[in-house]
Amino acid sequence: CLARQDRSRELILPNSRWTFLSQTMLALDVKRTTKLSLAKTLTKLATECMEKYTDTPEFVEKFDGFRERMRSAGIAATGGGAAECRQVMFEYAKLASIAAHRLRGASLSNAKLKFSWSDSFLEEAPIAYSDFAYERVSALYCAAASISFLATHEDRGTVQGIKAACNGFQQCAAVLDAVAEEVTCRRGRADCRGRADCCSPAGC
DSSP, X not given: OOOEEEEOOOEEOTTOOOEEOSOEEEEOOOOEEOOOOOHHHHHHHHTTSSSOOTTHHHHHHHHXXXXXXXXXXXXXXXXXXXXXXXXXXXXXXXXHHHHHHHTTTOOTTTTTOOEEEEOSSOTTSOEEESOHHHHHHHHHHHHHXXXXXXXXXXXXXXXXXXXXXXXXXXXXXXXXXXXXXXXHHHHTOGGGTTOGGGOOGGGO
16 A cells, blocks of 8 residues: 655765665555544443453543544654654554453444544545454554655655665564554455455454
């Protein structure tokens, strides 16, 4: 899902006779998700679980509030916005994992709770699943998109800038590998590798 291309100016490395013209760096765009009110639903689901947690009200409030913060986060025209988006997406992905563990055994489908996300290109065709894993990998994908955006905005006119950009793209690739592995393990099918919207319990 390569949403943008950033063509840099002419790049001349110090102490080198090589000149790189129109070097192309690729960036991802974030996925979009719809607004959800989770507090009442998650609180009810918690009562269906065999294992109870005394801090469930606090966790539900934090998860619900953080989802709205995550939903409003995006890649702005500045690197600061993308850095914040990266942090928020990673934190929310962690909370989604905790929620999946705490609410194991509860049926999101019966509660009619679906997490809906739009693809980077096809925002008019959102995909929704009743699965915390789908929520988690979608957030991780957005974290990877934020990292790639930051990488394209490094100063590639310097050696340090090139190293920072390369490091950013390597981090992005590592996150996408983790997403692909989680999705593939979830579905047990190799043909969905690299597509975060494939993570569906129906596909298992």
